[in-house]
Amino acid sequence: MNEAISINNLTVGYHWENGFSIVIKDFNLDIPNGIIFGIAGESGSGKSTLAQAIYHSLKYPGEITSGKVIYNGIDLLKTPKNELRRMRAMDLTFIPQAAMNALNPVKRIGDQFNDVLEAHGKNFAEFQHDIIDVLNMVRLGSEVLNNYPHELSGGMRQRTVIAMALVLSPNLVILDEPTTGLDVLVEHDILVDLKKIQRKKQLTMIMITHDLSILYEISDQIAMMYAGEITEYGDRDTMLMSPAHPYNYLLLKSIPRIGVKKYDGIKLTGNPTNFNEGNKGCQFISRCPFKTYDCEINHPVLEKEKDRTHYFRCIRYPEWMKEQG
Amino acid sequence: MIITAIPIKYILKRLTIFIGVFFGALTLNFVLPRLMPGDPAEVVYEDLLKDSGGTLNVTYLHQLESEYGISTTKPIWDQYFTYLNDLFHGNLGISISFYPTPVSKILEEALPWTLFLVISAVTISFFVGNRLGRYAGINRNTGKDLAIDLFSMFMAAFPAFVLAFIMLDVFSVYGKLFPIGGAYSSSVNMGFNIPFIISAMYHAVLPVGTIILTSLGGWVLGMRNNIIPNVNSDYINFSQNLGMKDYQIKSIAYRNALLPNLTGFSMSIGLSVSGVIIEESIFSYPGVGMYMITAIDNLDYPLLQGIFLMVIIAVLVGNLIVDILLGFLDPRIKQEGE
Numbered sequence: 037m038n039e040a041i042s043i044n045n046l047t048v049g050y051h052w053e054n055g056f057s058i059v060i061k062d063f064n065l066d067i068p069n070g071i072i073f074g075i076a077g078e079s080g081s082g083k084s085t086l087a088q089a090i091y092h093s094l095k096y097p098g099e100i101t102s103g104k105v106i107y108n109g110i111d112l113l114k115t116p117k118n119e120l121r122r123m124r125a126m127d128l129t130f131i132p133q134a135a136m137n138a139l140n141p142v143k144r145i146g147d148q149f150n151d152v153l154e155a156h157g158k159n160f161a162e163f164q165h166d167i168i169d170v171l172n173m174v175r176l177g178s179e180v181l182n183n184y185p186h187e188l189s190g191g192m193r194q195r196t197v198i199a200m201a202l203v204l205s206p207n208l209v210i211l212d213e214p215t216t217g218l219d220v221l222v223e224h225d226i227l228v229d230l231k232k233i234q235r236k237k238q239l240t241m242i243m244i245t246h247d248l249s250i251l252y253e254i255s256d257q258i259a260m261m262y263a264g265e266i267t268e269y270g271d272r273d274t275m276l277m278s279p280a281h282p283y284n285y286l287l288l289k290s291i292p293r294i295g296v297k298k299y300d301g302i303k304l305t306g307n308p309t310n311f312n313e314g315n316k317g318c319q320f321i322s323r324c325p326f327k328t329y330d331c332e333i334n335h336p337v338l339e340k341e342k343d344r345t346h347y348f349r350c351i352r353y354p355e356w357m358k359e360q361g
Numbered sequence: 362m363i364i365t366a367i368p369i370k371y372i373l374k375r376l377t378i379f380i381g382v383f384f385g386a387l388t389l390n391f392v393l394p395r396l397m398p399g400d401p402a403e404v405v406y407e408d409l410l411k412d413s414g415g416t417l418n419v420t421y422l423h424q425l426e427s428e429y430g431i432s433t434t435k436p437i438w439d440q441y442f443t444y445l446n447d448l449f450h451g452n453l454g455i456s457i458s459f460y461p462t463p464v465s466k467i468l469e470e471a472l473p474w475t476l477f478l479v480i481s482a483v484t485i486s487f488f489v490g491n492r493l494g495r496y497a498g499i500n501r502n503t504g505k506d507l508a509i510d511l512f513s514m515f516m517a518a519f520p521a522f523v524l525a526f527i528m529l530d531v532f533s534v535y536g537k538l539f540p541i542g543g544a545y546s547s548s549v550n551m552g553f554n555i556p557f558i559i560s561a562m563y564h565a566v567l568p569v570g571t572i573i574l575t576s577l578g579g580w581v582l583g584m585r586n587n588i589i590p591n592v593n594s595d596y597i598n599f600s601q602n603l604g605m606k607d608y609q610i611k612s613i614a615y616r617n618a619l620l621p622n623l624t625g626f627s628m629s630i631g632l633s634v635s636g637v638i639i640e641e642s643i644f645s646y647p648g649v650g651m652y653m654i655t656a657i658d659n660l661d662y663p664l665l666q667g668i669f670l671m672v673i674i675a676v677l678v679g680n681l682i683v684d685i686l687l688g689f690l691d692p693r694i695k696q697e698g699e
Contacts, residue, residue, distance in 0.1 A: 091602065093598070093601065093602055095593075120604075121604045121605075121606070122604060123604070124601075124602060124603060124604030125602075125603040125604045126604065129602070129603070130602040132595065132598060132599055132602065134595050136595075137594070137595035137596060138595045138596055138598070138599035139596055139599070140596045140600070140613050140617070141596070141617065141691075141692075141693060142616055142617060142620075142690065142691055142692060142693075143613075144692075151600070151605060151609055151613075152603050152604075152605065154609070155603065155604055155605040155606050155609055156604060184692040184693070186692070186693050197599070200603065201602075201603065
């Protein structure tokens with residue numbers, strides 16, 4: 037087994053005033069060790085929910101109704117609370133969305149590092165070198181330890197959050213849109229640093245984002261999510277060069293390129309849809325320009341392409357490719 | 362591990378503001394009685410005139426005026442400097458209703474009792490209230506939370522004077538557990554000795570208890586409402602994601618939620634000096650409040666002025682202390698002040 041984490045039949049939903057609505061249904065995914073695995077999706081596709089479900093940190097009204105998340109042979113969803121608490125930051129870690137506000141405003145960064153170490157029974161003096169190491173890795177100096185969060189810039193705060201999450205050397209890192217709210221240059225720097233750290237420490241990173249350019253920049257493997265399902269996943273180059281699902285194909289087509297004449301072939305239209313239980317066919321059907329009658333009655337399963345790591349959920353592949361404008 | 366530097370700049374700025382506001386308040390305290398019709402010297406003179414059957418000499422009025430520092434002949438700025446000079450020598454004038462006792466003497470006797478009452482009651486109420494609020498907020502939407510909230514709302518809405526009468530009736534008139542009035546038993550010698558301290562504390566139980574019960578609700582509800590958004594904040598989520606222990610998470614949420622309540626604490630210490638009048642008069646407690654009622658009844662300007670001065674000082678000092686404390690607890694405030 038060289039999976040860092042494997043997700044089996046995961047079903048997650050939210051309680052609303054009128055009952056319970058499923059956001060992710062029967063989700064299966066094996067993420068190999070030591071790579072950056074990107075998960076992309078539009079708003080509402082369930083990607084943040086997925087990240088929290090994997091980390092088992094989903095709060096009410098969210099609820100995981102079934103499934104398993106196997107990490108190192110144990111099911112994270114069935115691990116006792118205290119055991120899970122001890123694993124966090126030690127074995128696996130989570131770098132949140134809105135990392136700008138993730139630091140306690142009334143404590144110095146050094147004291148916050150100390151809190152993390154104290155929670156895991158570690159000594160600050162003993163770990164001083166590790167802290168400075170990890171800060172250097174995200175290109176911060178040890179002087180930030182004396183600062184309060186409001187004295188740092190947004191990018192520095194984000195780097196601090198990353199350093200804090202990595203200080204106890206976990207080997208699985210879940211990043212939920214880690215660069216939200218930062219400008220493109222800072223974002224790029226942080227991503228480059230993250231990739232360097234990942235390569236150096238042989239980490240497994242699960243990067244969740246809506247930003248395709250980020251994913252294609254740093255990921256080794258990429259999965260596309262639509263309405264709580266994976267539509268397609270595979271190696272970065274495969275996903276980029278030969279998309280098998282119309283959704284991925286149309287998304288790639290929608291990226292504007294400087295110097296290339298205006299694209300006027302088939303476009304991705306409509307708005308993202310949520311997981312629809314009443315829909316027996318393909319979840320993407322309402323926006324798919326290549327749909328046929330078959331797509332309405334058969335729910336496509338995730339198929340594997342021969343000889344490469346490439347899975348897709350489309351019954352019309354590769355026929356639809358002939359229809360493209 | 363990391364030494365917190367003392368924010369000298371911030372403290373100096375707070376002190377400057379304190380002194381500025383203090384002088385402003387002193388000036389107002391000087392001007393206001395002079396804007397009112399009549400002056401204390403006339404009030405006393407009229408009284409004495411009536412008592413004596415109209416045989417008083419007018420020079421007596423001038424003598425009274427000079428005693429009160431009010432003069433129709435001296436210019437106002439001269440009076441102001443006389444007033445300030447008197448003030449810094451502890452001379453607050455002579456009370457009308459307790460003529461010829463100096464105001465400073467009355468305050469000297471009354472103020473310690475009021476401060477004892479207010480500081481003990483507000484401090485206990487603040488700590489108990491915040492703890493209860495924290496407990497309710499962390500156990501949000503449970504039976505315990507509901508019970509605490511209902512109790513707090515009921516107590517916050519309960520009129521202080523009604524509660525004072527109920528306490529007095531139940532515990533001293535019928536229950537005979539606590540004394541009906543006074544600040545200490547007549548059988549002990551006033552001073553720093555154990556029987557006196559015990560007696561003073563025993564006499565304070567009912568008034569302090571009443572103030573605590575009526576002010577507790579505000580702290581509880583304030584703390585509960587502050588801690589709930591804190592428990593769902595990004596930094597609490599991140600702390601949980603880093604596997605922090607329960608007590609660490611609660612203390613992070615508590616410290617952040619405490620900051621708005623601390624501001625309220627300073628205000629209430631100051632305002633309570635004048636705010637416990639009701640309790641003091643019902644429990645016949647010899648504090649400033651009782652004298653204030655007498656002063657109002659008798660148009661006793663000097664005494665009122667003296668009491669207002671005490672209230673001003675209490676509010677300002679309370680604010681100064683909390684401002685400085687907040688500078689240490691919330692680094693963002695310190696930076697704004699610099």
